[in-house]
Amino acid sequence: MTTxxxxxxxxxxxxxxxxxxxxxxxxxxxxxRVPDADLMVIKPSGVSYEDLTPEDMVVCDLxxxxxxxxxxxxxxxxxxxxxxxxxxxxxxVVHTHSPYAxxxxxxxxxxxxxxxxxxxxxxxDIPVGPFALIGGDDIGKGLIATLDGHRSPAVLMRxxxxxxxxxxxxxxxxxxxxxEDVARTVHLARENGPVERLPQEHIxxxxxxxxxxxxx
Amino acid sequence: MTTxxxxxxxxxxxxxxxxxxxxxxxxxxxxxRVPDADLMVIKPSGVSYEDLTPEDMVVCDLxxxxxxxxxxxxxxxxxxxxxxxxxxxxxxVVHTHSPYAxxxxxxxxxxxxxxxxxxxxxxxDIPVGPFALIGGDDIGKGLIATLDGHRSPAVLMRxxxxxxxxxxxxxxxxxxxxxEDVARTVHLARENGPVERLPQEHIxxxxxxxxxxxxx
Amino acid sequence: MTTxxxxxxxxxxxxxxxxxxxxxxxxxxxxxRVPDADLMVIKPSGVSYEDLTPEDMVVCDLxxxxxxxxxxxxxxxxxxxxxxxxxxxxxxVVHTHSPYAxxxxxxxxxxxxxxxxxxxxxxxDIPVGPFALIGGDDIGKGLIATLDGHRSPAVLMRxxxxxxxxxxxxxxxxxxxxxEDVARTVHLARENGPVERLPQEHIxxxxxxxxxxxxx
Amino acid sequence: MTTxxxxxxxxxxxxxxxxxxxxxxxxxxxxxRVPDADLMVIKPSGVSYEDLTPEDMVVCDLxxxxxxxxxxxxxxxxxxxxxxxxxxxxxxVVHTHSPYAxxxxxxxxxxxxxxxxxxxxxxxDIPVGPFALIGGDDIGKGLIATLDGHRSPAVLMRxxxxxxxxxxxxxxxxxxxxxEDVARTVHLARENGPVERLPQEHIxxxxxxxxxxxxx
Numbered sequence: 001m002t003t004x005x006x007x008x009x010x011x012x013x014x015x016x017x018x019x020x021x022x023x024x025x026x027x028x029x030x031x032x033r034v035p036d037a038d039l040m041v042i043k044p045s046g047v048s049y050e051d052l053t054p055e056d057m058v059v060c061d062l063x064x065x066x067x068x069x070x071x072x073x074x075x076x077x078x079x080x081x082x083x084x085x086x087x088x089x090x091x092x093v094v095h096t097h098s099p100y101a102x103x104x105x106x107x108x109x110x111x112x113x114x115x116x117x118x119x120x121x122x123x124x125d126i127p128v129g130p131f132a133l134i135g136g137d138d139i140g141k142g143l144i145a146t147l148d149g150h151r152s153p154a155v156l157m158r159x160x161x162x163x164x165x166x167x168x169x170x171x172x173x174x175x176x177x178x179x180e181d182v183a184r185t186v187h188l189a190r191e192n193g194p195v196e197r198l199p200q201e202h203i204x205x206x207x208x209x210x211x212x213x214x215x216x
Numbered sequence: 217m218t219t220x221x222x223x224x225x226x227x228x229x230x231x232x233x234x235x236x237x238x239x240x241x242x243x244x245x246x247x248x249r250v251p252d253a254d255l256m257v258i259k260p261s262g263v264s265y266e267d268l269t270p271e272d273m274v275v276c277d278l279x280x281x282x283x284x285x286x287x288x289x290x291x292x293x294x295x296x297x298x299x300x301x302x303x304x305x306x307x308x309v310v311h312t313h314s315p316y317a318x319x320x321x322x323x324x325x326x327x328x329x330x331x332x333x334x335x336x337x338x339x340x341d342i343p344v345g346p347f348a349l350i351g352g353d354d355i356g357k358g359l360i361a362t363l364d365g366h367r368s369p370a371v372l373m374r375x376x377x378x379x380x381x382x383x384x385x386x387x388x389x390x391x392x393x394x395x396e397d398v399a400r401t402v403h404l405a406r407e408n409g410p411v412e413r414l415p416q417e418h419i420x421x422x423x424x425x426x427x428x429x430x431x432x
Numbered sequence: 433m434t435t436x437x438x439x440x441x442x443x444x445x446x447x448x449x450x451x452x453x454x455x456x457x458x459x460x461x462x463x464x465r466v467p468d469a470d471l472m473v474i475k476p477s478g479v480s481y482e483d484l485t486p487e488d489m490v491v492c493d494l495x496x497x498x499x500x501x502x503x504x505x506x507x508x509x510x511x512x513x514x515x516x517x518x519x520x521x522x523x524x525v526v527h528t529h530s531p532y533a534x535x536x537x538x539x540x541x542x543x544x545x546x547x548x549x550x551x552x553x554x555x556x557d558i559p560v561g562p563f564a565l566i567g568g569d570d571i572g573k574g575l576i577a578t579l580d581g582h583r584s585p586a587v588l589m590r591x592x593x594x595x596x597x598x599x600x601x602x603x604x605x606x607x608x609x610x611x612e613d614v615a616r617t618v619h620l621a622r623e624n625g626p627v628e629r630l631p632q633e634h635i636x637x638x639x640x641x642x643x644x645x646x647x648x
Numbered sequence: 649m650t651t652x653x654x655x656x657x658x659x660x661x662x663x664x665x666x667x668x669x670x671x672x673x674x675x676x677x678x679x680x681r682v683p684d685a686d687l688m689v690i691k692p693s694g695v696s697y698e699d700l701t702p703e704d705m706v707v708c709d710l711x712x713x714x715x716x717x718x719x720x721x722x723x724x725x726x727x728x729x730x731x732x733x734x735x736x737x738x739x740x741v742v743h744t745h746s747p748y749a750x751x752x753x754x755x756x757x758x759x760x761x762x763x764x765x766x767x768x769x770x771x772x773d774i775p776v777g778p779f780a781l782i783g784g785d786d787i788g789k790g791l792i793a794t795l796d797g798h799r800s801p802a803v804l805m806r807x808x809x810x811x812x813x814x815x816x817x818x819x820x821x822x823x824x825x826x827x828e829d830v831a832r833t834v835h836l837a838r839e840n841g842p843v844e845r846l847p848q849e850h851i852x853x854x855x856x857x858x859x860x861x862x863x864x
Contacts, residue, residue, distance in 0.1 A: 020240065024668065024829040025822055027765065046863030075862050097765050099829070103836035106762050106843050114322050116350070116376045117243065117313050131846075133853060134764070159846055160764045174241055181240040181315070188319035190840050192406050195322050198347075198375055205349060214291050215262030236456065330538050332566070332592045333459065333529050390457055397456040397531070404535035408622050411538050414563075414591055421565055430507050431478030452672065546754050548782070548808045549675065549745050606673055613672040613747070620751035624838050627754050630779075630807055637781060646723050647694030 003068075006032050006041045006169075007054040013173050017096060018049050020177045028096035028176075029074040032169035033084050035091075038062045040084055044071030075134060082140020083165060087147075092169030094176040097161035100183035104128075105156035111186050114195045118182045119206035120214070123151030125197075126179060131158040139163075151207065154179040219284075222248050222257045222385075223270040229389050233312060234265050236393045244312035244392075245290040248385035249300050251307075254278045256300055260287030291350060298356020299381060303363075308385030310392040313377035316399035320344075321372035327402050330411045334398045335422035336430070339367030341413075342395060347374040355379075367423065370395040435500075438464050438473045438601075439486040445605050449528060450481050452609045460528035460608075461506040464601035465516050467523075470494045472516055476503030507566060514572020515597060519579075524601030526608040529593035532615035536560075537588035543618050546627045550614045551638035552646070555583030557629075558611060563590040571595075583639065586611040651716075654680050654689045654817075655702040661821050665744060666697050668825045676744035676824075677722040680817035681732050683739075686710045688732055692719030723782060730788020731813060735795075740817030742824040745809035748831035752776075753804035759834050762843045766830045767854035768862070771799030773845075774827060779806040787811075799855065802827040 001009075010032050017023045017030070026049070031042035041057050058069035064081040066073060074080070080093045104111050104126075111126040113119055118126070129146035132138035143163050146155045153175040154164045162179055166172035189195045198206075217225075226248050233239045233246070242265070247258035257273050274285035280297040282289060290296070296309045320327050320342075327342040329335055334342070345362035348354035359379050362371045369391040370380045378395055382388035405411045414422075433441075442464050449455040449462070458481070463474035473489050490501035496513040498505060506512070512525045536543050536558075543558040545551055550558070561578035564570035575595050578587045585607040586596040594611055598604035621627045630638075649657075658680050665671040665678070674697070679690035689705050706717035712729040714721060722728070728741045752759050752774075759774040761767055766774070777794035780786035791811050794803045801823040802812045810827055814820035837843045846854075 025825050027829075044864065071864055075858075097763070097829075097833070099833045099836055102763060102765075102833045103840070106834065106837035107841050109841065114375065115313070115318060117318075131850070133850065135857060159762065177241050181243075181313075185313070185315045185318045186322065187836065187840060188315060188403065189322035192319070192403060193323050193325065202347075202349065209351060210291075216260065216287055330591065331529070331534060333534075393457050397459075397529075401529070401531045401534045402538065404531055404619065405538035408535070408619060409539045409541065418563070418565065425567060426507075432476065432503055546807065547745070547750060549750075609673050613675075613745075617745070617747045617750045618754065620747055620835065621754035624751070624835060625755045625757065634779070634781065641783060642723075648692065648719055 001035055003034055003039070003041065003059060004054070006034060007057040010041045010043070010057055010169055011052050011054045013169055014043065014049050014052055016173050016177065020180065022096040022098040022176055022180055023049070024097070028094070029076055030092070030094050030169055030173060031080040032092045033090065034059070039067060040080060042077055042080055043074045044069070045073060045075050047071065076139070078136060079139040079143065079163065082137050083143060086140070086144045087165070089167065090165045091167045092165070092172035094164045094172040095161065096176055098176065098180040098183070100187050101156060101162045101180050103187065104183055105158055105160055105162070108158045110156070111183055112195065112197045113203055114186050114189065114197055115182065116198070116206055117178070118186070119198055119203040120210035121175070121178045122154060122182070123207035124203055125150070126152050126154050126156060126182070129155045129157045131160070217251055219250055219255070219257065219275060220270070222250060223273040226257045226259070226273055226385055227268050227270045229385055230259065230265050230268055232389050232393065236396065238312040238314040238392060238396055239265070240313070244310070245292055246308070246310050246385055246389060247296040248308045249306065250275070255283060256296060258293055258296055259290045260285070261289060261291050263287065292355070294352060295355040295359060295379065298353050299359060302356070302360045303381065305383065306381045307383045308381070308388035310380045310388040311377065312392055314392065314396035314399070316403050317372060317378045317396050319403065320399055321374055321376055321378070324374045326372070327399055328411065328413045329419055330402050330405065330413055331398060332414070332422055333394070334402070335414055335419040336426035337391070337394045338370060338398070339423035340419055341366070342368050342370050342372060342398070345371045345373045347376070433467055435466055435471070435473065435491060436486070438466060439489040442473045442475070442489055442601055443484050443486045445601055446475065446481050446484055448605050448609065452612065454528040454530040454608055454612055455481070456529070460526070461508055462524070462526050462601055462605060463512040464524045465522065466491070471499060472512060474509055474512055475506045476501070477505060477507050479503065508571070510568060511571040511575065511595065514569050515575060518572070518576045519597070521599065522597045523599045524597065524604035526596045526604040527593065528608055530608065530612035530615070532619050533588060533594045533612050535619065536615055537590055537592055537594070540590045542588070543615055544627065544629045545635055546618050546621065546629055547614060548630070548638055549610070550618070551630055551635040552642035553607070553610045554586060554614070555639035556635055557582070558584050558586050558588060558614070561587045561589045563592070649683055651682055651687070651689065651707060652702070654682060655705040658689045658691070658705055658817055659700050659702045661817055662691065662697050662700055664821050664825065668828065670744040670746040670824055670828055671697070672745070676742070677724055678740070678742050678817055678821060679728040680740045681738065682707070687715060688728060690725055690728055691722045692717070693721060693723050695719065724787070726784060727787040727791065727811065730785050731791060734788070734792045735813070737815065738813045739815045740813065740820035742812045742820040743809065744824055746824065746828035746831070748835050749804060749810045749828050751835065752831055753806055753808055753810070756806045758804070759831055760843065760845045761851055762834050762837065762845055763830065764846070764854055765826070766834070767846055767851040768858035769823070769826045770802060770830070771855035772851055773798070774800050774802050774804060774830070777803045777805045779808070
């Protein structure tokens with residue numbers, strides 16, 4: 001895929017964040033790795049979703065330095081860049097403050113794998129990463145360390161919000177959308193009584209099936 | 217109704233799942249029995265709702281084997297098929313992970329018939345079926361066994377989500393929409409204090425009236 | 433206003449119920465008194481909101497008998513008719529099962545006047561009327577008896593939903609919309625701690641000002 | 649900016665209040681200071697958002713007296729005017745009854761700065777101002793006194809709702825949108841367990857960075 005096609009795709013995917021109520025004002029961002037290049041395409045900082053055009057997207061190298069673009073890149077660029085450097089298998093990264101998932105993050109509590117949809121998509125609990133300040137590599141490091149111990153493509157960064165990864169930007173967006181969905185359902189379940197984690201053997205069977213059988 | 221007309225109807229009904237916020241990404245599915253044939257029309261697996269066209273719908277026999285269609289059918293096909301085999305009166309089946317209903321399912325708790333709208337539509341509590349793994353006949357069996365003991369056209373499958381039935385796909389969609397609606401209202405009621413079930417005689421009177429007098 | 437103009441107005445107002453999320457599927461209804469006639473215009477039973485046209489509206493006398501129209505009137509017609517007979521000052525009636533207000537109704541708990549917006553619109557608590565079965569005059573009687581003791585144009589019918597009145601259908605719709613709004617805010621407030629009613633003198637001052645100064 | 653351009657801008661910004669679900673019916677209002685003049689542009693009282701046109705906007709002096717316009721100004725005009733008199737740095741004021749923020753206001757409880765998005769935008773807790781009756785200078789006084797002790801451009805007026813300020817009307821709207829967003833997230837977090845305030849040093853670092861580095 002060319003960089004221009006990727007700009008268009010990443011720009012268009014931001015509409016999904018709005019549509020599924022994951023973002024408010026300018027609060028979330030998506031990036032994609034440019035195939036066969038040490039580059040990524042990422043949202044500009046603080047630009048509203050309606051005004052975003054493919055030309056607004058910023059191309060950075062994997063240290064987060066702007067290579068092409070008329071805007072400053074997302075203030076979360078360093079975290080995205082760190083993930084691409086550490087994980088060559090990752091093609092897309094998404095960051096949001098989606099409300100239900102961020103509520104779990106604010107308490108520093110992992111979302112227990114209590115429903116089959118979570119076993120399907122996340123293969124277990126959605127874990128909590130450390131609190132880390134924005135700007136340097138701290139978020140990226142905490143994120144990668146937390147991802148390494150779990151199947152989940154989503155991590156709740158403590159006191160902050162959600163990061164998700166995928167082999168493409170679209171896959172990372174799907175993970176962000178489903179993370180908020182299950183965060184909400186398990187939140188609602190817990191409001192009116194205790195919720196039990198599914199047995200590990202069922203989680204394993206569901207995850208295996210969904211990853212290998214579901215879809216076209 | 218011809219199979220083509222049914223493809224169109226089932227395709228269009230998926231927009232109702234989105235509109236009433238019952239589904240996220242590609243997570244729900246609708247099927248309809250083809251009249252006077254051992255066939256059903258069902259959503260393809262993992263196709264997004266905006267991309268769905270009538271031609272994408274899959275025609276299966278009542279063992280779930282594809283008869284016509286360019287896509288794999290929904291991963292929940294076995295459950296739909298089981299229902300049509302077991303219940304000749306059923307013309308449509310809907311499955312969702314709608315958030316409030318699934319929250320009750322996650323706790324394994326039936327929704328008590330605490331409001332007149334529930335008595336009208338469901339004739340009593342919305343019951344909980346067993347936990348069952350996807351793929352074989354377990355979901356279908358648990359679903360039918362649970363439906364048999366209740367008036368409700370909706371069942372909460374434990375740790376999973378909602379299945380509804382109807383004499384048509386549209387009726388099953390209505391049941392899914394109303395199930396989420398009452399799941400939410402009774403959830404909200406319970407958050408701020410105890411809720412009492414309506415007296416059985418009132419439930420019976422309301423159900424009888426609604427089934428026989430309401431509508432055109 | 434002619435009956436035809438009223439059909440158009442009542443039909444159009446149903447879109448407000450959808451827009452403010454007060455209704456699901458076909459669950460709410462609006463009526464208006466025909467000026468200078470013992471007649472009312474009301475929604476037909478069980479017709480979906482998108483399909484509603486001014487011609488679908490039903491004209492009934494104040495006993496609820498159809499005078500004009502090709503459809504059966506709303507199953508709540510008897511309650512609307514009772515209100516118009518009992519209260520010559522009422523020009524419009526609205527009934528919904530809006531979720532937050534119905535949650536208070538399910539518990540049989542009045543909404544305490546804890547915020548200025550409630551004092552403005554409702555002049556105090558939103559009271560709870562008795563549980564009553566649909567069809568005859570029981571809902572209407574309970575509604576009128578409850579309205580008589582309060583300033584509020586909204587009543588929560590126990591275990592059922594909301595009825596509101598106004599000098600016009602539009603005013604009754606506004607009351608239904610604001611009832612759900614304050615039901616939600618006070619519900620949310622109560623979820624995280626106790627909430628106090630405003631002092632009566634402040635409620636009186638706010639109500640007086642809003643009824644006499646606000647708007648054009 | 650001319651008064652006409654400002655009328656257009658203030659009118660258009662009201663659509664953002666609707667879009668982000670901060671207002672119901674006619675319940676919120678926005679004003680902007682006219683640059684280099686002791687004037688402000690404000691919403692008319694009780695006009696619905698769809699019907700608003702730039703010509704409907706009212707121009708008042710900073711005592712709240714109408715200078716130009718065919719409508720009565722917002723019933724909150726005195727509070728807006730007070731803020732412009734007391735704070736020459738303020739270019740825009742917004743008032744809403746957004747549900748989650750108003751829920752905190754109903755309890756008279758400040759929103760603790762528990763997530764990074766709050767530290768970014770508000771630099772600490774969102775404070776609670778006194779209960780005050782509408783009409784005179786009481787709301788304005790309480791608002792200014794509360795703003796003076798905090799970095800937050802948002803104040804929760806006890807038992808009432810939210811006021812936000814900004815150097816422009818757009819900035820005040822952003823503060824109102826983000827106030828509701830964080831009010832919701834921290835509300836949700838608190839529903840399922842205790843939430844801790846971020847350490848002051850992290851709040852300071854995040855606020856400093858966001859105010860000076862974020863955006864274009």
